[in-house]
Amino acid sequence: MLAYPDIDPVIFAVGPLAVRWYGLMYVxxxxxxxxxxxxxxxxxxxxQLLEQLDNLxxxxxxxxxxxGRIGYVLFYNLTYYLVHPIEVFATWQGGMSFHGGVIGVLIAGLLFCRRTQLDFWKAADVYVVTVPIGLGLGRIGNFMNGELYGRTTEAAWxxxxxxxGSxxxxxxxxxxxxxxxxxxxxILWPLRAKPWQNSLKRLWPHGSLLALFLIFYGIFRYLIEFFREPDPQIGLLFFDMSMGQLLCAAMLCxxxxxxxxxxxxxxTVSR
Incomplete structure (x- = not known):
């Protein structure tokens, strides 16, 4: 068994303002x-993207x-929030859904691109190859907070x-x-230029990197859910799958x- 490191989730505090490792990771x-x-x-x-980058x-x-917040409410704790609707806005208490965040960011990106005449599929590919950096740092932040831990194990690590618990x-x-x-x-970063190469556009059309992200994230997260502690208010659902696995199966499809x-x-590209 490995010792969990003694990490203070707060980097420093000035009065009521606290800077936390978790927030820093997202920044x-x-x-x-x-x-x-x-x-x-x-x-x-x-x-055109450079000109719209800050607004996008x-x-x-x-x-x-x-x-992320709406997804958590709908996917993970709808019964509770139907009884306590005002707490939907209490984001400081925690409760965000990655899959809801994906839906939210895709809708926001699609609406923005339509309004500004940006190519949504090109923008999606350019952005999605960078997303794993934030995901990895965010999970390290979860580890520092001692949250979203896994199921009990006898493994040496x-x-x-x-x-x-004990x-x-x-x-x-x-x-x-x-x-x-x-x-x-x-996996994704080395592929970033392929949709921009005319000779490869049949195999790598714009939007294909977004598709690969959905596929590989769905597979990886589905497998990890076997080791992750299910949400206590939900537990395991159909065929002993967690909510995360159900959402990842939909994401993969x-x-x-x-x-x-x-x-x-x-x-078809002419040759």
């Missing part, structure tokens, strides 16, 4: 995404926050989390940081369908 993730998206826009000569980022941040548990946050963060980035549709509507 670092958004910052890395901003600069990498900007780098790609310059690399591919997409001046703001719209996406709003979308991910609203989508099990840890006793402060809020997880039995060692899987550090599933670190599993997610490695798979959903590092590995997913290593959506990615496959999206890739098929994007290839189907991609004109």
């Amino acid at each position: 670092l993730g958004f910052t890395a995404s901003y600069f990498l998206v900007r780098r790609q826009a310059k690399q591919f000569g997409w001046q 980022n703001l719209a996406l941040i709003v979308g991910v926050i609203l989508g 099990g840890m006793i989390f402060p809020l997880g 039995l060692p548990r899987h550090p599933s946050q670190l599993y997610e940081a490695l798979l959903e963060g590092l590995l997913l980035f290593l 959506a990615g496959i369908v999206l890739y098929w549709l994007r290839r189907k509507h991609q004109p």
Whole structure:
């Protein structure tokens, strides 16, 4: 068994204002995404995106926050919030859904791109290859907070989390940081230029990287859910699957369908 490191979730506090590691991780993730998206826009000569980058980022941040919160309410705790509707707005108490955030950010991006005449599928690919950085850092933040820990285990690397009882548990946050963060980035980032190459557009149409993200994230998160502690208010559902696994199965199917549709509507490149 490994000892859980004694980490203070608060980096420093000035009066009632506290700066936390978890929040810092998200700031670092958004910052890395901003600069990498900007780098790609310059690399591919997409001046229109450079001109709209700040406004688009703001719209996406709003979308991910609203989508994450609404998704948590609908997917994970609807019964409670139907009884306590005012607490839907109590975001400081925690409760965000990654899958809801994905839906929210896609809707926000689609609406913004339609309004500004940006190509949504190009923008989606440029952004999505940077997303794993924020995901990995966010899971490290979860680990530092001692939250979203795994199921009990007898493995040598099990840890006793402060809020997880007296039995060692899987550090599933670190599993997610490695798979959903590092590995997913290593898969997507090297592919970033393929949709921009005319000779490869049949196989790699714009939108295909978004599809790959949905597919691989769905697979990785589905597998990790076997080690992650299910939400206590829900437990396991159909066929002993967690809510996360059900949502990931839907995400995987959506990615496959999206890739098929994007290839189907991609004109054949003349040779």
